[in-house]
Amino acid sequence: MNKKIYERPILRKVVEGMPNKFGSMKRIRPINTIDNVLIDDIIDSYGSPVFILSEKTIRDTYKSAYRAFSNRYPKVQFAWSYKTNYLDAVCRIFHSEGSWAEVVSGFEYEKALANHVPCNKIIFNGPDKSKNDLVKAIQNKSLIHIDHFDELYTIIQLTDELNERPQVAIRVNMDTGIYPQWDRFGFNYENGEAWNAINRILTNSKIDLIGLHTHIGTYITVSKAYAIAIEKLASLANKTFERFKTTIKYIDVGGGFASQNTLQGAYLPATDTTPSFDDYAHAITTALTSVNFPNNEVPTLILETGRALIDEAGWLAGTVLANKRLADGHRAMVLDVGVNIMFTAFWYDYEIHPVNESSFQSEPTTMYGPLCMNIDVIRKNIDFPLLNKDDRFVIKRVGAYTMTQWMQFITYRPNVVLIDEKGKLHLIRKGEDKEVFRKQEIVPKHLLEKAELKN
Amino acid sequence: MSKLNSLAISDNGFIFKPSTGESFTTNELGLHIIHLLKENKSTNEIITEITREFEIDKLTASRDLDEFLDLLKRENMV
Amino acid sequence: MNKKLTIAVTGLNNIDSPGPGVPVIRGIKDSNLDVRIIGLAYENLEPGIYMPGLVDKTYLMPYPSTGSEAFLERLSYIHSKEKIDVVIPNFDSELYLFIKFDDELKKMGIRTFLPTLEQFEERHKSNLPEFAEKYDIKVPESIALTSIKDLNDLPKPLVFPYWIKGKFYEAFKVTDSSQAKYYFNKLSAKWGLPVVIQQSIYGTEVNVIALGDGEGNTVAAVPMRKQYITDKGKAWGGITIEDERMLEITRHIIKSTKWRGGMELEMIKTEDGEYYLIEINPRIPAWVYLAVGAGQNIPEMLCKLAMGETVKPINTYKNGVMFIRYSWDLIGDISDFEKIVIFGEL
Numbered sequence: 001m002n003k004k005i006y007e008r009p010i011l012r013k014v015v016e017g018m019p020n021k022f023g024s025m026k027r028i029r030p031i032n033t034i035d036n037v038l039i040d041d042i043i044d045s046y047g048s049p050v051f052i053l054s055e056k057t058i059r060d061t062y063k064s065a066y067r068a069f070s071n072r073y074p075k076v077q078f079a080w081s082y083k084t085n086y087l088d089a090v091c092r093i094f095h096s097e098g099s100w101a102e103v104v105s106g107f108e109y110e111k112a113l114a115n116h117v118p119c120n121k122i123i124f125n126g127p128d129k130s131k132n133d134l135v136k137a138i139q140n141k142s143l144i145h146i147d148h149f150d151e152l153y154t155i156i157q158l159t160d161e162l163n164e165r166p167q168v169a170i171r172v173n174m175d176t177g178i179y180p181q182w183d184r185f186g187f188n189y190e191n192g193e194a195w196n197a198i199n200r201i202l203t204n205s206k207i208d209l210i211g212l213h214t215h216i217g218t219y220i221t222v223s224k225a226y227a228i229a230i231e232k233l234a235s236l237a238n239k240t241f242e243r244f245k246t247t248i249k250y251i252d253v254g255g256g257f258a259s260q261n262t263l264q265g266a267y268l269p270a271t272d273t274t275p276s277f278d279d280y281a282h283a284i285t286t287a288l289t290s291v292n293f294p295n296n297e298v299p300t301l302i303l304e305t306g307r308a309l310i311d312e313a314g315w316l317a318g319t320v321l322a323n324k325r326l327a328d329g330h331r332a333m334v335l336d337v338g339v340n341i342m343f344t345a346f347w348y349d350y351e352i353h354p355v356n357e358s359s360f361q362s363e364p365t366t367m368y369g370p371l372c373m374n375i376d377v378i379r380k381n382i383d384f385p386l387l388n389k390d391d392r393f394v395i396k397r398v399g400a401y402t403m404t405q406w407m408q409f410i411t412y413r414p415n416v417v418l419i420d421e422k423g424k425l426h427l428i429r430k431g432e433d434k435e436v437f438r439k440q441e442i443v444p445k446h447l448l449e450k451a452e453l454k455n
Numbered sequence: 456m457s458k459l460n461s462l463a464i465s466d467n468g469f470i471f472k473p474s475t476g477e478s479f480t481t482n483e484l485g486l487h488i489i490h491l492l493k494e495n496k497s498t499n500e501i502i503t504e505i506t507r508e509f510e511i512d513k514l515t516a517s518r519d520l521d522e523f524l525d526l527l528k529r530e531n532m533v
Numbered sequence: 534m535n536k537k538l539t540i541a542v543t544g545l546n547n548i549d550s551p552g553p554g555v556p557v558i559r560g561i562k563d564s565n566l567d568v569r570i571i572g573l574a575y576e577n578l579e580p581g582i583y584m585p586g587l588v589d590k591t592y593l594m595p596y597p598s599t600g601s602e603a604f605l606e607r608l609s610y611i612h613s614k615e616k617i618d619v620v621i622p623n624f625d626s627e628l629y630l631f632i633k634f635d636d637e638l639k640k641m642g643i644r645t646f647l648p649t650l651e652q653f654e655e656r657h658k659s660n661l662p663e664f665a666e667k668y669d670i671k672v673p674e675s676i677a678l679t680s681i682k683d684l685n686d687l688p689k690p691l692v693f694p695y696w697i698k699g700k701f702y703e704a705f706k707v708t709d710s711s712q713a714k715y716y717f718n719k720l721s722a723k724w725g726l727p728v729v730i731q732q733s734i735y736g737t738e739v740n741v742i743a744l745g746d747g748e749g750n751t752v753a754a755v756p757m758r759k760q761y762i763t764d765k766g767k768a769w770g771g772i773t774i775e776d777e778r779m780l781e782i783t784r785h786i787i788k789s790t791k792w793r794g795g796m797e798l799e800m801i802k803t804e805d806g807e808y809y810l811i812e813i814n815p816r817i818p819a820w821v822y823l824a825v826g827a828g829q830n831i832p833e834m835l836c837k838l839a840m841g842e843t844v845k846p847i848n849t850y851k852n853g854v855m856f857i858r859y860s861w862d863l864i865g866d867i868s869d870f871e872k873i874v875i876f877g878e879l
Contacts, residue, residue, distance in 0.1 A: 006511035008519040009485035011470075011526045013873050014478040014577065224663070267700065267725040268629060325522070329529060361482065388515075399542040469871040477868075480874060 003207070008098040008386060010361055028362065028385055029156025031353040035419045039317050039355045039394055042417060047431065048392070049318035051403060051416040055315035058399075058422070062097045065309060068277035072096055072285040075300040079123050081255055082108040084306030084400045085314075089418050089428040091115050094309070102304045106133040109142075123252070123304070125213075127151075127185065134158055138166045145169045145213050145252070147186055152200060160204045169211030169252065170197050173230050176216045176225040185215070189232050198236065202244040209246055209301070212236060227287040229253070234291040239320045241294035247248035248293070252302035253284060260312035261348045261397050277308070314399025316342065317355065320391045321370060331365045332434055333387065338369025338376045341413060342398065343405040345378045352379055359385045371410050408432065458532055459493050472532070479530070484509070488523060492533065498524075539615055539657040540836060541571040541643075543594070544623030545581025550765045551858075553623040555581045556822035558588065560832035563825060568836075575624075577873050581819065583865045590615070595878035597627040604630055609641060617643045619839045621832070623816055625701040628653060646747075646839035647794045648815050655790070656813040658698055658729040665810065668789050670782065672810045673734050673801075677727035681717050687730060696731045698812075699724035704766055706733055731811070733783050736803040738762065739776070740757075741783045742817065742824050744831050746838060747793030750844040751784045753831050755824040760855070768820055768858075773827045782808060795821075795835055824854040 032039055035054050042052060043361035062078070069076040079102040080094035086108060092115055097220040100435055101112035101421075104126030112122045119140030127147045129137070131154060137144050138158055146152050155166050171186030172194045187194040201207050212233045216225055230251065230374065237248040257280050262270040284301070293299055318337040326332050337347055352367065387393065406413055412432035417425050463471040468486050470479040481489070484505070491501045498520065504518045527533045540561060544552030558570050558581070572581055575596055582591045592611045595603040611617065620643050622631045631638070632647050647653075656664055659677030664670070674690040675677035697705040697713055699720035707713045713730075719730050740741035743754040756779040761770035783798055801809045817831060824831050827850040834844050872879045 003510040004508055006505075006509040006516075007484055009482060009488050009523040011479055011481050011485055011530070013530070013570070015659065150494060265721055265725050267598050267626060272601045272633065325525070329526070334475060400482055463867075465871060465875075467871065467875045469875050471867055471871075478870070478874065 007359060010363070012363075026365070028353055028383070030355060030357050031396075032355050034315055034394075035423055037419050037423055037425065039315075040392065042425065043317055043319070043392060045425070046415045046417050047092035047416045049316055049341070049384070051398070051414065051429075052315040053087075053090065053399065053416065053418045053428070054313045054315070054316060055418055055420045056072055058090065058093050058310065059097060061309050061312055062094065062099070065277045066098070067304075068281040069301065069303065072281050073288060073298075073301055075298060077250070077251075077300055077302050079121075079302055079304050080309075081304045081306030082111060083404055085310050085403050086111055087403055087416060087429055088115055089426070090310065098227070099303075104128070105249055106130055109133060109137065109240060110151050113140075115238055123302070125171070125304075131158070133161065138162055138164050139165050143169060143211065145171050145211070146197065147171055148203075149187075149197065149200075152197060155207065156200075159204065161420075166207050167210055168201060168207055169213050169250070170201070171193060171213045172233065172236070174214065174216075174229060176228040176232075180443075182215065182217055185344070186213070189236070193242035194236060195239065198240055199243075202240070202246055209240065211250040211252055211299075212248055213254065213302075215256060215304075218256040218258065224282045226253070230284075230287040231291050237293055237299070247295065248299055249295065250300040250302050250425065251288070252304065252368075255304040255306050255308075257305050259307045259400060260395060261311060261350065262441065264347055264349050266349075306326060310399035311397045312399065314397065314402065316395040316398045316402070318393060318395070320387045320389055320393065322389055323387070326366070329335065331363050332368060333365050333384070334368050334370060335378060335393065336370050337378060337395070338371040338410075339373075339378070340367070340369070340371060340376075340409040340411065341406040342378060342395070342402060343407070344398070344401055346399060349382075350383065350398070351396040352384065353396065354385050354387055355394055358387055358391055361386050403429075412436075459489060462532065464489060472530075477530075485523060489527075521528065534580045537567045537569060538618045538836065538840070539569045539571060539574050541611070541615070541617045541620040541809045542588075542623065543573040543575075543621070543627060545572050545574050545579040545588070545591070546576070547580045547584075547764065549860075550767050551819040552579075553817045553821055554579075555587065556825075557621055557623065557817055558817060559776060559822055560825040560830050563829050564833035564836075565831060566836060569615075571611065571617060572622075573611070574873075576747045576868070577870065580863065582873060582879055583863055583869060584687065591873070591879045597624075597630050601634060605634060605637060608638070608643070612641055612643060619644045619646075619836055621645075621805050621817070621835065621839075622647070625816065628674075628815055635875060640663055646713050646835050648792060648796075651789055652792060653815050656815060658700070658731075658812060659727050661729075661731075661810070661812070664813075668786060670786065671808065671812050673732040674767055675729055675731035677729050679726045679728075680866060681714060681721075684713050684717060684730075691730060694733045696729075696733055698725065698729040698731060700729075704731075734801045734803065734809050734811075736801040736807075736809070739774070739779060739802050739808075740768070740771075740797045740818070740820075741779050741800070742821060743783050743787060743792075743798065744834055744838075745787040745790075745792030745794065745796065746844065746846075747791060749788045749791045750846055751787045752838070752844050753824070753829040753834055754780055754783045755827050755829055755850045756780060756783075757820065757823060762858075770855065770857045771820055771823060772855045773850060773852045774822060776808075778808060782810070785829065786813075795831060820856060822849070823854065826856065827851045827854040 034052055035056055079100040082103045100121040101117040102123045103109045103112050119142050122142040124137050124142050125145045172189050173183045173186045174189035187197045201209050214229055233251055240246050246308050258274050260271045260274050268436040318335050321336055322334040324332050362383050362385045364381050367379040369378055415431040418428045468481045502517050506513050542554045542558055544554030546552040547555040558859050570588045571739045572591035573594045574582050574591050575594055595607055632650050632653055661672050665672040694706050694708045696704050701724045705716045717728050738759045741756045744752050746752050756774050756776045757771045758774050759768040759771050763769050797814040797818035799812040821831055829847050829850050837844050
């Protein structure tokens with residue numbers, strides 16, 4: 001006799017005002033391959049959890065972003081934002097596509113150099129550049145984006161000491177009608193600080209001011225905001241040209257494009273609402289082409305897009321450790337993936353899928369990580385299929401910031417693998433083990449002796 | 456199991472509890488188990504029945520049954 | 534039109550803060566259109582599902598927040614059973630999906646008559662100041678906030694009491710900062726960000742229901758004064774009024790935006806005769822049946838426009854027509870409830 005397919009018994013109370021069965025049930029379907037590679041095979045070879053990056057998705061995403069802008073504007077240059085994901089393999093993919101490097105620390109600067117990025121194609125951003133960093137960047141002719149006056153004075157001082165011509169831009173913050181206004185980085189436009197900085201740089205005559213940089217915020221699609229920002233930068237460029245006969249070669253509009261991850265608190269899923277590269281490109285290039293720059297020369301447009309270029313390419317596969325019922329009857333699942341490696345789970349509602357079909361039933365479930373911490377929650381209240389212990393799951397769109405903001409807390413950080421365009425797997429960052437940490441630690445001599453445990 | 460007999464249970468898996476006015480839904484196996492409970496079958500008998508009819512091992516079946524019985528108890532149905 | 538039309542309508546929640554579905558259906562049924570009405574409901578207990586003689590069939594729908602995939606899948610299932618000619622969505626929260634996937638619906642053979650995405654986005658509560666500037670309309674001071682911290686730091690002209698409004702629905706008048714914080718959290722948790730702060734203006738609440746043909750013409754418009762307002766800010770009684778200035782503002786907005794579809798303009802008329810636009814709802818309001826009663830059957834006209842017919846504008850209506858809302862206890866059977874819960878259809 002053929003036995004029937006087993007579905008575990010369920011009992012659910014019909015609660016009014018709660019999503020109905022037909023309402024909430026977007027059935028979460030299993031995802032068992034990434035670029036035609038079986039996720040089960042990846043976990044079997046590289047352990048659980050494991051980060052998986054798709055080289056194909058990275059290249060495809062980059063190409064579509066580049067196309068969106070270059071179809072609309074003659075001079076476009078992307079600079080890979082290292083802080084978003086600075087695994088060397090990832091950076092090198094972007095560089096091979098033509099991206100420059102955008103770094104915000106001495107550490108990232110060294111990484112960019114080691115990845116063979118030509119020095120004059122490294123943008124050095126951020127408020128934290130040590131004197132040593134600046135010396136190196138000046139000697140290498142890297143593009144230094146000055147954040148504040150103290151940094152500017154250090155550069156002026158170094159110019160005399162080194163007898164080099166630093167290549168600089170200034171970061172400008174401004175009121176574009178966007179609220180809240182980002183004013184903690186760079187020089188303010190409205191109060192004249194930015195113009196003062198330009199004057200200070202160009203009266204020195206030993207520094208080359210080649211760019212203007214602004215970043216008006218995240219998730220901005222209002223073309224008007226870009227129009228205002230670019231109008232203000234253009235006016236600085238024009239004033240600069242009139243007074244010093246210096247031509248601004250590039251306008252850097254920063255990053256800030258949203259990925260398709262849904263922010264907690266958003267009503268509609270981001271897959272339905274996130275603007276496309278075309279939307280952004282339209283807003284920015286329309287603004288750029290409607291203002292006049294000195295000599296009618298259009299400046300190069302630099303984009304430091306991070307999140308929107310890499311999020312989609314990253315996956316995190318893991319395993320269910322346990323199922324449990326909370327005191328109120330609510331279902332909970334404990335995963336081997338915690339906020340230690342998924343810091344971003346604090347603000348995103350990640351899309352999570354089972355790797356294999358296990359059940360057609362689903363139930364509102366809270367997903368906890370394995371850490372002994374109450375805050376270790378990966379997803380609250382997701383209508384998720386019933387998985388058993390040892391079943392596997394995969395989290396979508398984790399390419400941005402996870403592999404840079406993760407922390408070594410309680411346990412080791414896992415392997416990161418890359419699927420190349422031919423479907424071949426490469427380990428690109430080894431999972432940590434105790435030797436990694438033993439190497440960093442030094443036990444004082446008087447504690448070296450094997451001590452008896454005191455009762 | 457007299458409490459179960461007071462429930463209005465339809466073949467579609469819709470359960471109405473007249474004493475409280477609450478409604479519940481269950482699935483095919485849940486319905487099956489409730490019928491077996493009404494016949495005063497013991498937990499072991501139910502597990503045997505489930506493993507005979509469905510493609511499932513004993514351990515999983517008994518774990519799921521325990522959970523289901525817990526839910527019934529929580530709702531004061533058994 | 535002689536063909537029998539199948540019209541799907543959402544918003545059957547005829548409760549204390551009612552959706553427009555039931556009065557829309559009443560309007561359609563009052564007309565001489567030959568129709569089959571399909572109710573689309575989000576919750577098991579939306580009264581419209583159970584009202585005798587109202588809908589021919591109801592289907593449960595996934596919430597828009599579930600995402601477009603599930604939403605379209607369910608719609609196409611319903612369409613395969615019912616062959617829907619026109620769908621009239623009545624919730625702000627679902628409009629985005631209906632507008633964005635208008636083309637897909639059209640390919641399936643389902644027609645809508647909705648504003649464009651630009652029109653829809655532009656009139657958002659959070660964009661009202663820009664909207665007002667662009668079209669030269671007077672609005673109260675307002676600001677969209679994305680963080681509760683910003684409540685402490687509101688720009689100057691905003692003072693208590695002010696309204697605090699959810700992205701899609703709900704508004705509360707607050708008089709101090711602890712109330713403001715309470716409602717900020719409540720609204721952002723329910724409807725997401727931003728939350729909008731709008732200066733409260735003293736005056737009479739007046740509304741216009743209107744229908745634009747998408748070419749700039751106002752094909753219907755009826756102004757009304759709210760006579761009785763519930764604690765949720767909903768009109769529980771209203772009366773049509775003769776107010777040429779309100780109609781002028783309406784025609785101006787429809788003409789300059791080329792508005793397509795139904796809309797409701799919420800305004801405050803101050804004692805010195807100034808009109809402030811408070812909100813633009815991009816859909817038919819729940820009090821639409823008053824307009825039907827006053828001589829403008831907006832649901833009927835909207836169906837005809839959706840079917841591609843030319844509709845002649847109606848410029849007259851009776852003033853002094855009133856509506857008084859009332860509640861009515863339907864007697865239902867649990868077997869109907871069971872069908873909705875188990876099968877999602879009734």
